[in-house]
Amino acid sequence: MTQRLKIDRKYVPVLTTIVVFALLYLYGAVLYKGMRQPQAFFNLLINNAFLLITSIGMTFVILTEGIDLSVGSMIALTSVASAALLEKVGLSPFIVLPLMLLMGIVFGGGMGAIIHFFKVQPFIVTLAGFFFFRGLCFFISLDAIPITDPFYRTLALTRIQIPFFERAFLSIGAVVSLIVLVVGMYVAHYTRFGRTVYAIGGNEQSARLMGLPVGRTKIAVYAISGFCSALAGIVFSISLLSGHGLYAQMVELDAIASVVIGGTLLSGGYGYVIGTFFGVLVTGLIQMLIQFNGELSSWWTRIAVGALTLIFIGVQSYFASRRQGRTLSGMETSFPDAAQTAAAAEDALTIDTS
Amino acid sequence: MDQSTSIWHKLRDSQLFWPLLALGLIMLFNLFFTPGFYDIEVKDGHLSGFLIDILNRGSMLMLMAIGMTMVIATGGVDLSVGAVVAISAATATVLINPALANQLISSEELIQDVTRTPLWLCIVAALAVSTLCGLWNGLLVSRARIQPMVATLVLMVAGRGIAQLITNGQIITVYYSPYFFIGNGYLLGIPFSLFITAIVLVLVWLLARGTAFGLFVESVGINARSSFFSGINEQNVKLIVYTICGFCAGVAGLIYSSNVKSADANNAGWGAELDAILAVVIGGTLMTGGRFSLLASVIGALVIQSISTTMYAVGVPAMAAMAIKGLIVLVVVLLYSEQTKSVLTNFVERVGAQS
Numbered sequence: 001m002t003q004r005l006k007i008d009r010k011y012v013p014v015l016t017t018i019v020v021f022a023l024l025y026l027y028g029a030v031l032y033k034g035m036r037q038p039q040a041f042f043n044l045l046i047n048n049a050f051l052l053i054t055s056i057g058m059t060f061v062i063l064t065e066g067i068d069l070s071v072g073s074m075i076a077l078t079s080v081a082s083a084a085l086l087e088k089v090g091l092s093p094f095i096v097l098p099l100m101l102l103m104g105i106v107f108g109g110g111m112g113a114i115i116h117f118f119k120v121q122p123f124i125v126t127l128a129g130f131f132f133f134r135g136l137c138f139f140i141s142l143d144a145i146p147i148t149d150p151f152y153r154t155l156a157l158t159r160i161q162i163p164f165f166e167r168a169f170l171s172i173g174a175v176v177s178l179i180v181l182v183v184g185m186y187v188a189h190y191t192r193f194g195r196t197v198y199a200i201g202g203n204e205q206s207a208r209l210m211g212l213p214v215g216r217t218k219i220a221v222y223a224i225s226g227f228c229s230a231l232a233g234i235v236f237s238i239s240l241l242s243g244h245g246l247y248a249q250m251v252e253l254d255a256i257a258s259v260v261i262g263g264t265l266l267s268g269g270y271g272y273v274i275g276t277f278f279g280v281l282v283t284g285l286i287q288m289l290i291q292f293n294g295e296l297s298s299w300w301t302r303i304a305v306g307a308l309t310l311i312f313i314g315v316q317s318y319f320a321s322r323r324q325g326r327t328l329s330g331m332e333t334s335f336p337d338a339a340q341t342a343a344a345a346e347d348a349l350t351i352d353t354s
Numbered sequence: 355m356d357q358s359t360s361i362w363h364k365l366r367d368s369q370l371f372w373p374l375l376a377l378g379l380i381m382l383f384n385l386f387f388t389p390g391f392y393d394i395e396v397k398d399g400h401l402s403g404f405l406i407d408i409l410n411r412g413s414m415l416m417l418m419a420i421g422m423t424m425v426i427a428t429g430g431v432d433l434s435v436g437a438v439v440a441i442s443a444a445t446a447t448v449l450i451n452p453a454l455a456n457q458l459i460s461s462e463e464l465i466q467d468v469t470r471t472p473l474w475l476c477i478v479a480a481l482a483v484s485t486l487c488g489l490w491n492g493l494l495v496s497r498a499r500i501q502p503m504v505a506t507l508v509l510m511v512a513g514r515g516i517a518q519l520i521t522n523g524q525i526i527t528v529y530y531s532p533y534f535f536i537g538n539g540y541l542l543g544i545p546f547s548l549f550i551t552a553i554v555l556v557l558v559w560l561l562a563r564g565t566a567f568g569l570f571v572e573s574v575g576i577n578a579r580s581s582f583f584s585g586i587n588e589q590n591v592k593l594i595v596y597t598i599c600g601f602c603a604g605v606a607g608l609i610y611s612s613n614v615k616s617a618d619a620n621n622a623g624w625g626a627e628l629d630a631i632l633a634v635v636i637g638g639t640l641m642t643g644g645r646f647s648l649l650a651s652v653i654g655a656l657v658i659q660s661i662s663t664t665m666y667a668v669g670v671p672a673m674a675a676m677a678i679k680g681l682i683v684l685v686v687v688l689l690y691s692e693q694t695k696s697v698l699t700n701f702v703e704r705v706g707a708q709s
Contacts, residue, residue, distance in 0.1 A: 118691040121641050128684040135677020253511050266504050299518035306512025313500055
């Protein structure tokens with residue numbers, strides 16, 4: 001009997017997130033009438049569409065043991081640049097939209113190339129990107145630019161009816177985010193590229209020795225993250241119908257927190273895109289509960305998200321130490337970074353000899 | 355040939371060389387493009403001018419860079435310093451007038467030039483709280499073995515919430531004049547904040563270089579495991595380093611809140627962690643850990659502050675200046691990278707061989 005109920009250990013973190021989400025939602029539904037409406041759940045998807053898109057890009061980066069701190073700035077840059085091109089230059093949205101996505105890919109890929117070719121830590125390069133993109137916004141415009149383009153307005157006001165639910169709808173942005181989710185899951189789990197991403201996160205040195213295209217994949221991962229944050233920026237600017245350099249601050253933190261809560265290891269090589277989906281839902285739900293409560297100030301959201309991130313990291317390191325404890329000696333367990341140091345030393349050696 | 359390479363090597367090996375060069379370039383730029391940059395005049399019995407302004411405003415950044423240097427030298431990073439600045443500022447200002455966090459109080463009571471808590475107690479409390487924040491980071495990194503970036507990310511996310519919890523979500527304005535002296539006062543015509551920075555620098559320097567602690571830090575940064583095997587308690591080294599970083603951020607928070615005479619939990623120390631990390635990187639301490647120089651980081655902080663002040667002087671909007679800062683950082687990081695260094699060294703040696 002117990003044998004049949006046993007769940008594969010690798011799914012535990014993702015399932016934990018789903019259970020946490022379900023319990024939190026149940027708790028909310030018991031307390032607040034409004035949350036029992038199906039639309040409450042769909043609002044969660046609508047309000048967090050841009051965060052979901054960003055977080056999926058971030059998941060790929062974190063799976064390769066990288067980090068992308070520039071996503072929030074990229075969202076702001078996309079919103080300002082698209083608003084300026086639409087309103088001040090007067091370009092058609094059908095030119096602006098592909099242009100923005102291209103910008104995301106180029107900037108993201110550029111950062112990836114610097115990370116790969118100059119062997120600089122992802123953290124510091126994307127930090128420079130964080131500054132650069134947000135600064136660019138203010139070179140374009142110091143004030144918020146409202147978007148009056150009719151196509152954007154139609155996109156913003158379109159409601160997509162959900163079958164089988166009365167008066168329940170999704171926005172275009174939410175539908176786009178769900179499509180990105182499905183594509184992200186397919187790419188991560190069913191393609192050669194996805195397996196290479198996991199291999200690099202597991203051990204970059206081994207991946208290279210196996211003949212996998214490490215450089216190309218690493219650059220592509222940052223390009224994906226750039227693309228996703230540009231797409232998120234478009235969704236964001238459609239929902240607000242304006243562009244400003246101060247938008248989407250701290251989104252990089254929310255995205256990282258969502259990925260972590262979704263069960264992806266920050267040391268790379270382990271995690272699921274679907275986990276990120278539930279991670280985003282949990283962070284969104286915390287915000288929603290605090291809004292429904294009405295008495296707690298919005299800054300409790302930050303504390304709650306921080307605490308939840310810490311708990312999930314704690315759970316992760318517990319599982320990581322148990323996994324390592326089975327394969328390695330006790331000494332290795334107390335030094336999880338030792339293997340990395342060794343790999344880095346090997347890396348340095350190969351550079352010297354070449 | 356030997357001579358030219360040896361001079362090159364000596365220059366390149368000094369950690370102070372590159373940050374000083376960067377500072378020199380900015381100063382040279384200002385000599386030509388910013389009129390009145392080097393004017394220093396005596397106003398109300400103290401010095402004033404762009405250079406003094408850089409030093410005064412840079413003191414906060416220098417303090418954070420001092421703490422951050424040793425953290426980065428152990429191979430870690432502290433993303434929470436901005437949040438700790440906000441917490442420290444919130445604690446001190448709330449203690450000066452607890453009523454300020456309450457909206458219902460009448461305005462005459464608010465603007466009185468009095469303090470509800472002795473000033474020394476406010477300062478000690480703010481420093482204690484921020485040191486505790488550092489200790490918390492240190493515990494997460496050294497005992498719970500969480501990656502430094504993630505461990506400090508938690509406080510970075512939650513810290514501003516905690517600061518707002520302390521201030522009850524209000525922007526607290528201080529009307530107690532002795533408190534202004536910390537960030538606005540002048541001693542012997544020189545900003546008082548500089549003296550504080552100097553004292554902290556000397557204290558940390560004595561700890562790092564007067565004892566073996568600095569070597570321990572570098573050893574842990576190069577290889578934590580072999581340090582452990584050679585008898586260094588690497589857990590405690592990390593713990594101390596993060597605690598010092600929290601303390602330094604706390605001092606910076608005091609100077610900040612005193613300088614702007616208020617505490618805004620949302621904006622105090624906004625982006626400060628990034629500036630502090632950049633200062634350390636410009637100072638030539640590698641993000642992977644190892645050799646560090648406190649003085650080079652302080653110069654790095656001055657470089658960042660000079661860049662910001664220069665931009666304002668030239669008339670670039672504060673937010674747009676971030677783009678240029680980002681580019682400069684990228685260039686600096688690329689210059690420091692091993693790839694560029696080996697290319698440069700090869701180039702210099704080839705030129706030397708030809709001549």
